[in-house]
Amino acid sequence: MSVYNTSDRxxxxxxxxxxSGLGTIVFNPGETLKTISFGVRGDKKVEANETFxxxxxxxxxxxxxxxxxxxxxxxxxxxxxxxxxYF
Numbered sequence: 164m165s166v167y168n169t170s171d172r173x174x175x176x177x178x179x180x181x182x183s184g185l186g187t188i189v190f191n192p193g194e195t196l197k198t199i200s201f202g203v204r205g206d207k208k209v210e211a212n213e214t215f216x217x218x219x220x221x222x223x224x225x226x227x228x229x230x231x232x233x234x235x236x237x238x239x240x241x242x243x244x245x246x247x248x249y250f
Contacts (some may be wrong), residue, residue: 166221174213
């Protein structure tokens with residue numbers, strides 16, 4: 164078992180980029196991979212891709228080789244240009 168949480172990098176909980184996470188993961192003997200899901204909050208701001216961290220700690224009966232992973236939120240908003248023509 165291990166505990167996980169999230170921490171900001173360029174993506175910010177305070178700016179409503181993603182939902183924070185905190186919980187536990189149980190690895191059965193022989194398992195080395197688990198999936199954790201986090202909510203990403205869409206907006207209409209045109210911005211660069213943003214990242215946040217997922218941290219593992221407090222492992223029981225195991226060692227954590229890499230305790231931090233980085234997650235990328237890919238920007239899918241497009242820049243809109245308006246052209247006005249006056250005659």
